[in-house]
Amino acid sequence: MITNIKNGLDVSTVVQAAVSQHGATHEDLIPILLSVNEQLGYLPTEALSEISHSLRLAHSEIMAVASFYRMLSTEPRGKHVIQFCESAPCHVMGGRQVLRALQEELNLEPGQTSADGQWTLLEISCPGICGVGPVMMIDEDVYGNLVPERLSEILAKYRE
Amino acid sequence: MKFYRSHVLVSIDPASVAKGVHELIDALQDELVTQGLIGEVQVLETSQISEHPEGLEMVVYPEGVHYTGIQIDDVPYLVEEHFLKGRVVKRFLAKETKPSDEELGPPKSKEVRVVLRNCGQIDPENIEDYIIEDGYQALGKVLSEMTPEQVIEEVITSGLRGRGGAGFSTGRKWQFAKSAPGDVKYLICNADEGDPGAFMNRRVLESDPHSVIEGMVIAAYAIGCNQGYVYCRAEYPLAVKRLNTAIKQARAIGLFGNNILGSDFSFDLEVRIGAGAFVCGEETALMASIEGRRGEPRPRPPFPAIQGLWGKPTNINNVETYANIPQIISRGAAWFASMGTEKSKGTKTFAIAGDVNNTGLIEVPLGITLREVIYDVGGGIKNNKNFKAVQTGGPMGGCLPAQYLDMPVDYESLMSAGSIMGSGGMIVMDEDTCMVDIARFFMDFTQDESCGKCTPCRVGTRRILEILERICEGEGRESDIETLEMLCRQIKTTSLCGLGQGAPNPVESTLKHFRSEYEAHIREKRCPSKVCRKLIHYNIVDACTGCLVCARNCPVNAITGERRQLHVIDAELCIRCGICEQVCNFNAVEVWS
Numbered sequence: 001m002i003t004n005i006k007n008g009l010d011v012s013t014v015v016q017a018a019v020s021q022h023g024a025t026h027e028d029l030i031p032i033l034l035s036v037n038e039q040l041g042y043l044p045t046e047a048l049s050e051i052s053h054s055l056r057l058a059h060s061e062i063m064a065v066a067s068f069y070r071m072l073s074t075e076p077r078g079k080h081v082i083q084f085c086e087s088a089p090c091h092v093m094g095g096r097q098v099l100r101a102l103q104e105e106l107n108l109e110p111g112q113t114s115a116d117g118q119w120t121l122l123e124i125s126c127p128g129i130c131g132v133g134p135v136m137m138i139d140e141d142v143y144g145n146l147v148p149e150r151l152s153e154i155l156a157k158y159r160e
Numbered sequence: 161m162k163f164y165r166s167h168v169l170v171s172i173d174p175a176s177v178a179k180g181v182h183e184l185i186d187a188l189q190d191e192l193v194t195q196g197l198i199g200e201v202q203v204l205e206t207s208q209i210s211e212h213p214e215g216l217e218m219v220v221y222p223e224g225v226h227y228t229g230i231q232i233d234d235v236p237y238l239v240e241e242h243f244l245k246g247r248v249v250k251r252f253l254a255k256e257t258k259p260s261d262e263e264l265g266p267p268k269s270k271e272v273r274v275v276l277r278n279c280g281q282i283d284p285e286n287i288e289d290y291i292i293e294d295g296y297q298a299l300g301k302v303l304s305e306m307t308p309e310q311v312i313e314e315v316i317t318s319g320l321r322g323r324g325g326a327g328f329s330t331g332r333k334w335q336f337a338k339s340a341p342g343d344v345k346y347l348i349c350n351a352d353e354g355d356p357g358a359f360m361n362r363r364v365l366e367s368d369p370h371s372v373i374e375g376m377v378i379a380a381y382a383i384g385c386n387q388g389y390v391y392c393r394a395e396y397p398l399a400v401k402r403l404n405t406a407i408k409q410a411r412a413i414g415l416f417g418n419n420i421l422g423s424d425f426s427f428d429l430e431v432r433i434g435a436g437a438f439v440c441g442e443e444t445a446l447m448a449s450i451e452g453r454r455g456e457p458r459p460r461p462p463f464p465a466i467q468g469l470w471g472k473p474t475n476i477n478n479v480e481t482y483a484n485i486p487q488i489i490s491r492g493a494a495w496f497a498s499m500g501t502e503k504s505k506g507t508k509t510f511a512i513a514g515d516v517n518n519t520g521l522i523e524v525p526l527g528i529t530l531r532e533v534i535y536d537v538g539g540g541i542k543n544n545k546n547f548k549a550v551q552t553g554g555p556m557g558g559c560l561p562a563q564y565l566d567m568p569v570d571y572e573s574l575m576s577a578g579s580i581m582g583s584g585g586m587i588v589m590d591e592d593t594c595m596v597d598i599a600r601f602f603m604d605f606t607q608d609e610s611c612g613k614c615t616p617c618r619v620g621t622r623r624i625l626e627i628l629e630r631i632c633e634g635e636g637r638e639s640d641i642e643t644l645e646m647l648c649r650q651i652k653t654t655s656l657c658g659l660g661q662g663a664p665n666p667v668e669s670t671l672k673h674f675r676s677e678y679e680a681h682i683r684e685k686r687c688p689s690k691v692c693r694k695l696i697h698y699n700i701v702d703a704c705t706g707c708l709v710c711a712r713n714c715p716v717n718a719i720t721g722e723r724r725q726l727h728v729i730d731a732e733l734c735i736r737c738g739i740c741e742q743v744c745n746f747n748a749v750e751v752w753s
Contacts, residue, residue: 025452026452027451030435030449034394064453068611069434069437070435085356087605088555088605089585089587092513092514093513093514097738126354126355126358127395128395130356130519131359131519131520
């Protein structure tokens with residue numbers, strides 16, 4: 001189980017910064033959650049409680065939103081998050097073979113985080129770069145025209 | 161104004177500054193003075209000209225000659241040859257480069273670019289570029305010459321229908337919102353383009369954000385809204401950035417805020433970002449998300465025009481719908497209505513993906529046939545294979561077989577064929593595609609994206625998926641087809657929103673047009689397209705030279721045989737990974753089903 005919060009940041013400081021940036025009303029909840037998620041890597045319970053307190057919203061309400069959206073995670077994620085597009089255009093361009101090879105390479109099923117905390121493998125909805133499918137994103141980097149043979153070379157860049 | 165016979169535009173960007181472009185400009189000016197041409201030739205600075213320039217570059221107008229790789233020492237020769245003697249210096253001519261834009265090349269035959277007209281032509285981060293292309297002229301016309309009623313009338317007359325997919329008359333929608341009681345009204349742009357394979361809205365927002373913004377300000381004026389939101393999905397960070405830049409620039413020159421262009425109309429716009437939920441493309445779910453809640457849809461009526469964002473009358477249109485508005489206003493409703501069919505006017509952007517030669521973004525007049533889209537614009541099927549089906553309208557659309565190729569692409573025709581226009585995704589599939597697998601694939605998507613609020617969608621899509629998975633694994637039962645048909649009917653008629661109501665379309669349409677494939681899977685345990693892993697097996701035929709390559713690469717050691725002798729695959733051990741087929745140099749591994 002990985003409990004480390006990304007970059008060893010202080011949860012309260014991150015939450016308060018997000019609240020003062022976006023505002024403290026109900027409509028600011030999603031932007032706040034996105035900011036906190038981005039900085040901490042996920043939404044730990046302490047962060048949700050702190051947001052609940054600042055916005056004067058029930059913890060259940062915050063949790064309902066945090067668990068609804070795909071980009072928000074209440075579970076810790078790996079150091080590098082691989083988001084693989086398994087949408088139809090990539091699928092018909094051979095995306096499935098690439099995903100299968102990726103799963104074998106990492107020994108992970110979509111949705112899982114590796115035991116060493118290095119990788120999280122996710123399937124994402126279409127990022128809209130279908131012209132170069134199959135596509136995946138590792139952290140912020142986009143890789144297109146994927147074939148199984150290219151995977152180990154790409155992954156090596158992120159391995160230390 | 162002084163007249164120059166020639167203008168030299170020199171490319172200035174960080175890379176060229178580093179390569180000494182300012183020194184080049186100085187040298188050019190000095191040489192023009194020396195040769196007595198400074199009164200005739202003007203040197204101007206411009207932004208980056210080509211994507212990967214080889215050295216410093218410039219374009220000379222009116223000829224439009226593009227020079228590249230010029231050194232300071234070359235300047236006297238260049239000035240003498242080109243500006244004094246009027247000869248093009250061939251050795252500096254830029255090579256014709258292949259367009260590097262993989263999404264949107266130069267317009268192909270049969271394309272008409274209205275919404276995409278500025279894409280790739282202007283700098284989206286510079287409002288002046290948009291203004292030069294007659295940008296914000298329509299807004300000026302509306303605010304100075306037209307009443308809100310006249311604007312709505314013009315949009316109704318143009319015949320523009322919602323480009324998000326449902327195809328409701330845009331002008332009528334505006335009219336409803338305008339006549340709804342209430343002082344506070346909101347305007348929303350739906351930029352939550354979630355359909356897999358559809359990226360036309362992203363491209364418009366990234367390449368021409370002002371056209372959408374201008375359309376929104378015009379709509380706000382017509383309806384009487386003072387606050388607007390663009391709800392953009394978080395998967396499009398560049399689109400969000402460009403929108404924010406565009407809004408900032410427009411606000412700086414008085415196109416937002418109080419008393420726009422000196423009128424008594426005030427309007428402001430904010431960008432809201434989604435957090436990854438397909439269902440938020442549904443208008444009521446989208447509004448819930450803007451309010452900071454779970455993006456779950458609610459029953460309609462009341463429609464957003466009566467009770468929308470925070471319970472106030474709200475008008476929601478799609479990116480492409482708004483992007484059409486400025487041109488309808490400046491070029492007139494009659495111009496717009498001259499394109500398209502009787503009921504479907506104008507042009508539509510499509511994102512073509514899958515097994516066609518030219519994938520990417522296109523814009524065609526409505527009423528064009530599917531054949532023209534796939535073969536003339538799309539360049540036909542890849543690797544000279546046969547066309548099998550086209551899936552239009554995203555995951556809520558249907559798969560249409562070859563007999564529909566000559567059908568015109570318009571709202572009504574697509575609907576009557578069992579598909580939809582949707583937001584304009586178009587996935588072309590060749591003969592190697594298994595339609596049961598495709599139906600399973602789309603169901604996997606919709607059941608995953610179902611928000612879970614209503615039972616038919618949450619449970620029904622899952623049941624369909626389970627049956628399809630069973631069929632693909634060779635466990636299909638005789639009654640499955642009837643059960644699927646019943647489930648499809650029930651989910652369609654009882655789901656809360658468009659997601660559930662459209663979810664059965666891929667299954668229904670494949671059942672209708674490719675029923676024999678379902679039957680082959682269920683009765684003969686055979687996948688005619690040789691895709692479903694459990695229903696195929698690999699066989700080594702006589703062409704085998706006994707080279708052992710397949711045996712060495714088999715991950716489960718299922719291949720046996722001596723060197724120079726025919727190898728054999730043990731079907732029990734084989735996991736059907738297909739590696740043997742890929743590595744065989746003699747085409748000796750065949751797939752049977």
